[in-house]
Structure formats: structure tokens, C-alpha cells
Amino acid sequence: MCSGSFAKCLGVTLIPLSIVCVLCNILLFFPGGKPLESEHITEQVWYFGGILGSGVLMIFPALVFLGLKNNDCCGCCGNESCGRRFAMLSSILFAAVGVVGAGYSVIVSAVAINHGPQCVVSTEGSEKVWSTPFSDGNYLTNKTAWSVCKEPENVVSWHLSLFSVLLVMGLIQVALCAVQVVNGLLGALCGDCCGCCGGSDGAV
Template sequence: MCSGSFAKCLGISLIPLSIVCVLCNILLFFPGGNPVESEHITDQVWYFGGILGSGVLMIFPALVFLGLKNNDCCGCCGNESCGRRFAMLSSILFAAVGVAGAGYSVIVSAVAINHGPECVVNINNTVKHWGYPFSNGDYLSDKDSWPTKCLEPTGVVSWHLSLFSVLLVMGLIQMALCAVQVVNGLLGCLCGDCCGGSDGSV
């Protein structure tokens, strides 16, 4: 497969992943599927890892990858293959932007999973207030403690863990795809659009 066609496949793959990440981040603003006061939304949700990192920043490399197959950069001194090589080289920069954005989302998601959600906690069976009862990640192996330590919103722990886990996995996949494009871009720059064939071929 030519490097331009392969980059297009990567771009097509990145778009649905970005949409999923944006949706997950939006759903996190409704803990347990319930609307709450903005000050009671988990801090890491406001870092917009899924919206900015794996969403907006990922759109730029995705669009660039999609257009690489037919992009000759207007040629280079009348040499079309030179323009294609430059386009493949420039795609490496956008791939790096994608890696950075997805990496940001992965870091935010990992911190959020370890920190746990903000929810209504019960102190001494008398006082209820919003807080973070799972501050050191030990809740992951103690599922039975979720409903007793997080009273409200209902199901907030599983909601928090599921959505941030999806963001984490999607971010890792995006990083891998962008890293692959770095290698593909280098090959396209060195060998032309099709290694072992004519540079301008499809």
C-alpha cells in the first residue's frame, strides 16, 4: 500500500475515535447520568482531555492524513514527487501534534481513574458533603465499597471509571496511530508515495 493511501486509512480511523472521546468527555459532566452543580463535577473533567486532547487536537492530523494521498503541494520546481515527499514530511509534524493531544488525554484519564470521582460522602453517619473518598486508587479492587462511600449521584463511580477508561484506551490507540504515521511519513519522504514504484502512482 502506498504511504499516501495508508495515511488516509489512519485519518479515517482517527475521526470516529475523536468523536467517541468528545462524547465521553461531555457525558462526564453528568455524573451517573444526572445533572449536578458545576462545582460538584470531578476536577479532571474540566481539563477537557477528551474534548481538547483527543478531540480538537486530533482533528488536525486526521484531516491532514486524509488529504495526503492527493496532496502534491503544487509540486516542487515542476517535480510532483518532490511535492508529495514534502507533504509526507509535513505530516510528521501533525502526527506529533496528535501524539501530544492524545497523550494529554491519557494522562488526565489516568489521574482521574486513580483519584476517583467527586460525590456525596457520609462522615460518621451524621454529616453529608461532597468530596473525594477514593484519593489513592484503592477503590478499583474494592467494588463493594462504592455505594457506601459514594452515596450520590447513583452509579457515579462506575460512570466515572467506565468513561475515563474509554478515554484512556482511545487515547492510547490514537497515540499508536499517530506514531505509525510518523514512520509512514518518513518512509513516504524517503521513498516517495510508493516505495518500489513510481512516486506519483496511486
Template sequence: MCSGGFAKCLGISLLPLSIVCVLCNILLFFPDGVSVDSGHITEQVWYFGGILGSGVLMIFPALVFLGLKNNDCCGCCGNESCGRRFAMLSSILFAAVGVCGAGYSVIVSAVGINHGPKCVTFINGTDEQWSTPFADGDYLSDTALWSKCLLPVGVVSWHLSLFSVLLLVGLVQMALCAVQVVNGLLGALCGDCCGCCGGSDGAV
């Protein structure tokens, strides 16, 4: 497969992953599907890791990767002035942007998972108050602590599931962009279609 064609496959993979991240980030604004006051939303949700990092910033490299296949690769074999090598080289910069965006989402998600959600808890055994009862991350190893959160019902599993999806998808996006860095280097060094025209005497 030509490096441009492989980049297109990466771009096709990145687009739906970006949409998933944006949706997950939006759902985090509605704990357990319930609309709450903005002050009761976990701080890490407002960092927009899924919307900006793995979403918007990932759209640009995805579109660039998709466009690398548009030109006629065989018509450019051995012709460095046609710009295909430069296009593959420039794709590395966009891949780096993708790695940074996904990395930002991964960091925000990891911090969000460790801190846990905001929820209604009992203070002094009687008074109800919004707080973050799992700031030390101990709830991850002891599910019995989840009962500290009274409302919204199921907010802990909601918070943990969505941030976990963002974390995993962000890691996948980073891996795909890292692969394109290698693919872009190969395309820049030996052409978009190394060997695709070799010995074909100009055949398409």
C-alpha cells in the same frame, strides 16, 4: 499499499475515535446521567482531555492524513519537486501533534481514574457532603468502598467506565499517530508510492 493510502486509512480510523472521546468527556459532566452543580464535577473533567486532547487536536492530523491520498502518486514517482515527499514529511509534524494531544488525554484520564469521582458521602456518620472519597485510588481494588458514594447513584462506575474509555482510546490514537510517523518517514525517503510505478512504464 501506497504510503498516502495507508495514511488515509489511519485518518479514517482517527475521526470516529475523536468523536468517541468528545462524547465521553461531555458525558462526564453529567454523573450517572444527572445534571449537577459545576462545583460537584470532578476536577479532571474540566481539563477537557477528551474534548481538546483526543478530540480537537486529533482532528487536524486526521484531516491531513486523509488529504495525503488526493494527489496522483504515480505521476510523481521519482520527481521530488512535486511536493509529495514534503507532504509526507510534514504529516510527521501533525502526527506528533496527535501524539501530544492523545498523550494529554491519557494522562488526564489516568489521574481521573486514580482520584475517583466527586459524590455525596457521609461525614462523621451523619452529615452528607460532596467530597472525593477515593483520592488515593484504593477503590480500584476494593469495590466494597464504592458504597461510600451515596449520590449520584452509580457515579463510580460511570466515572470509571468513561475515563477508562478515554484512556484506552487515547493509547490507540497515540499508536496510530506513531505508525504514521514511520509511514511518513518511509514516504518522504522513497516516495509516496515506492514501486507503484516501477516497471509499469507510466501506466496508471
């Protein structure tokens, strides 16, 4: 497979991952599936790890990867001036942007999972006391501690599930962009046509 075709496959894979990350980040603004005042939303949600990091910043490399395979791969064999090498080399820069964006999302998600959600821990008179009771991450191995959060309902599982998805998706995006760095280097060295040229030489 030519490196341009492989890059296109990576781009096709990155787009749905980005959409999933954006949706997860949006859902985190509704803890337990309910709208809340902004001050009661977990701090890490406002860092927009899924929307900016794994979402917007990932769209750019995905689109670049998709555009790397516009022409027939074999048509550029032996023609180093066609710009294919430069295109593959420039894709490394966009892959690096993707790594940074996805890495940001991974870090934010990891911190959010460790700190846990913001929730109502008690009621004093008519006032609800909001807090982040799991700031040391102890709730991950102690599910019974989740009962500390009174409201919103199921906020802990909501928080943990969505940030876990963001964490996993971000790691996959980092891996795919890292693969494109290697693929881009190979494409720059081989002119994007290593496999096709080999086939053409054998046919002559």
C-alpha cells in the same frame, strides 16, 4: 500500499475515535447521567482531556492524513518536485501534535481513574457532604468500597467506565500517530510511491 493511502486509512480511523472521546468527555459532565452544579463535577473532567486532547487536537492530524492521498500515487513516480515528499514529511509534524493531544488525554484519564469521582459521602443535617473518597486509587480492586458514594447513583461506574474509554482511545490514537511518523518518514524517502514504482518498473 503507498504511504499516502496508508495515511488516509489512519485519518479515517482517527476521526471516529475523536468523536467518541468528545462524547465521553461531555457525558462526564453529567455524573451518573444527572446534571450537577459545576463545583460537584470531578476536577479532571474540567481539564477537557477528551474534548481538547483526543478531540480537537486530533482532528487536525486526521484531516491532514486524509488529504495526503489526493492524486494517483503512481503519477508521481520519478518526479521529486511534485511535493509529495514534502507533504509526507510535514505530516510528521501533525502526527506529533496528535501524539501530544492524545497523550494529554491519557494522562488526565489515568489521574482521574486513580483519584476517583467526587460524590456525596454523608449528610450532615440538611447538608450533603461532597468529597473524593478514593484519592489513593484503592477502589479499583475493592468494588465494595463503591458504596461509600451515596449520590449520584452509579457515579463510580460512570466515572470509571468513561475515563477508561478515554484512556484506551487515547492510547490507540497515540499508537496510530506514532505509526504515521514512521509512515511519513518512509513516504519522504520514497516519494510516497515505493510500492507503485516497484510495480511500474516490473511492467516496463
